[in-house]
Amino acid sequence: QKEVEQNxxxxxxxxxxxxxxxxTYSDRGSQSFFWYRQYSGKSPELIMSIYSNGDKExxxxxxxxxxxxxYVSLLIRDSQPSDSATYLCAVNHGAGxxxxxxxxxTKLSVIP
Amino acid sequence: NAGVTxxxxxxxxxxxxxxxxxxxxxMNHNYMYWYRQDPGMGLKLIYYSVGAGITDKGEVPNxxxxxxxxxxxxxxxxxxxxxxxxxxxxxxSSPVRRENQPQHFGDGxxxxxx
Numbered sequence: 128q129k130e131v132e133q134n135x136x137x138x139x140x141x142x143x144x145x146x147x148x149x150x151t152y153s154d155r156g157s158q159s160f161f162w163y164r165q166y167s168g169k170s171p172e173l174i175m176s177i178y179s180n181g182d183k184e185x186x187x188x189x190x191x192x193x194x195x196x197x198y199v200s201l202l203i204r205d206s207q208p209s210d211s212a213t214y215l216c217a218v219n220h221g222a223g224x225x226x227x228x229x230x231x232x233t234k235l236s237v238i239p
Numbered sequence: 240n241a242g243v244t245x246x247x248x249x250x251x252x253x254x255x256x257x258x259x260x261x262x263x264x265x266m267n268h269n270y271m272y273w274y275r276q277d278p279g280m281g282l283k284l285i286y287y288s289v290g291a292g293i294t295d296k297g298e299v300p301n302x303x304x305x306x307x308x309x310x311x312x313x314x315x316x317x318x319x320x321x322x323x324x325x326x327x328x329x330x331x332s333s334p335v336r337r338e339n340q341p342q343h344f345g346d347g348x349x350x351x352x353x
Binding site for chain 1: 270274279280281282283284287289329333344345347
């Protein structure tokens with residue numbers, strides 16, 4: 128059973144702070160990792176992808192991957208109220224697999 | 240560029256009725272997927288397709304059927320609707336043969352079975 132675990136939250140941070148979202152996964156063969164943002168009543172929207180150990184930065188977002196610890200995280204700097212959403216971690220099933228397993232998501236609230 | 244288009248956006252069915260959820264993409268993606276999302280839960284894969292004429296079961300296929308006669312279209316069929324199928328259904332697509340390509344989602348179909 129391939130599992131992706133996320134803290135369901137809600138995670139509340141003040142505006143301007145750093146939000147840290149975490150995800151662990153069970154399949155050691157996984158090679159592709161994605162963070163999706165989902166506003167209430169809307170579809171998931173890709174915000175970050177990461178494939179190699181280390182950090183990947185895109186604007187205010189930084190994805191961090193540690194394959195040895197089977198851990199992926201998303202940092203949101205200078206959090207804005209518009210960042211308030213549920214963040215879904217998705218992991219592929221292993222080398223060559225195009226299937227994704229999604230976590231249940233972490234609900235983030237940015238307080239003005 | 241429409242991306243992934245799902246119809247209808249909302250539907251109410253009675254128990255035992257059948258319906259087809261439509262999904263079309265205009266990005267020439269080979270891979271297409273159907274997910275369901277229950278409240279407070281992540282996405283569960285129902286069926287997927289790697290190309291026209293090729294489909295396979297995902298994690299929760301019972302009660303559903305799919306077909307893929309063209310690259311663009313991937314309809315999901317509910318034959319005998321049950322209350323447990325009340326959910327939000329998302330169709331997604333991704334480009335060819337690369338596992339590191341992200342999936343692009345449609346806006347979803349909100350389905351209630353009463």
